[in-house]
Amino acid sequence: MIHNNLGTAYWNLAQQETPQEWLQLAIDAYQIALRYRTLQAAPPAFAATQNNLGTAYWHLASHTSENPEQRRNYLQKAIYAYETTLMAVQQIAQTQPLPLAFDPIATHNNLGLAHYQFATDAQIPLEPEDRSLHLKAALDQHLTALQGWQERPELYQTVFNNVLQTIRTLYEHEGLAGQNFAFSKVPSHLLPEIMTRL
Amino acid sequence: MVQNNLGSAYADLARYQDPIENLQESIRAYQQTLRFRNPEIDPLRYASTQNNLGTAYWNLAQHQQPEVYLKQAIALTLKRCNITTQSKNH
Incomplete structure (x- = not known):
């Protein structure tokens, strides 16, 4: 049995096929799908x-521990794809509201996490201004997700922790100016709880 | 289209049992489609x-499973029957 x-x-x-290889195959298939699932032809399918x-x-980036340059590239592509998703979702909502096969609030949260990872990856060389932009984008996305998941306590807690983490990191890198920027973006009714938990 | 539905059925099945095998079946069916x-x-x-x-x-x-886990699994199995990879060479 042991043998x-x-x-x-x-x-x-x-x-062994590595997770990287499967993820690359997944990406190839999605890209072929997108040649035909365009925003014009099938908006909700394009967004999905x-x-x-x-x-x-995003997952490919987290499996690329040995090559920071490539990880940076994958994270940028993840950010771009999530932004494109949200742009499509917005357009669908404005023109002809159609049901979506996924929760766009999760896309906001994941986009926030991708920005946060980009900003805090010690092996990705980043100018302070660029780091600041990514951290602020992360905060913005997490706050949107927080708003969207008010009726979903477990998900809300997860995003709340992401908000706290982002504010702490802004403080670490930019001191009080960073923290004050964050406080100016947070809805005022949430400030007392955030301040006690920082 | 039967093959496409078969792909989805295997993908659903993978959520409950033998995920790797059922996902591979599902991939084959989609490729066929x-x-x-x-x-x-x-x-x-x-x-x-x-x-x-x-x-x-x-x-x-x-x-x-990442390679590192498989290597750990092998090491653990060998340890359970008091074999080390070194002693196998003698």
């Missing part, structure tokens, strides 16, 4: 595949 | 199957 388990483990090791593409790039 | 779908004639159906294929690959990436 059998061992055999299976060695076999799996030899057969852009959202999938964002998540695939 | 794509052979018979012409993107020029029915672009949106073709794109939908590509999107589903992408998601099956993405799911597989979540289930794939």
Whole structure:
């Protein structure tokens, strides 16, 4: 039995397709889909595949520990795909409201996390102004998600923690100016709780 | 289209049992579907199957054990029967 388990483990090791390879295949398929699922031809389908593409790039970035330059590239692509998703969602809402196959509030939260990761990756060289822009974008997205998930206590708590984390990081890098900027963006009724938990 | 539905069925099944095997079956079914779908004639159906294929690959990436875990599993199994990789060489 032990030998059998061992055999299976060695076999799996030899057969190993890495998560990176699967994610790259996922990205290829999504990109082919997007040639036909355009914003004009099928708005909600376009938005859904852009959202999938964002998540695939984001996960690929987190599997790319050994190559910071590539990780930076994947994170930028994740950010771009999520932004495109939200642009499409906005356009759908304005023109002809159609049901979506995904929760765009989660896209706001994930976009915030991608910005945050970009800003705080120690191996990605970044000018202070660029870091500041990414941290502020992260805060903005997390606050939007916080607003959207007011009726979803568990998700709300998760985003609330993301907001706190982003404010702490703004303080670390930019001192009181960074913290004050954050406080000016937070809805005033949330300030007391945020201040006690920082 | 039977093959496409088969792909979705395997993908659903993967959520409950043998995720890796069922996802691989699901990928095979989607690939089969794509052979018979012409993107020029029915672009949106073709794109939908590509999107589903992408998601099956993405799911597989979540289930794939990184190499480091497999090596740990091997080391643990060897340890349980008091074998070390070094002693095997003697």
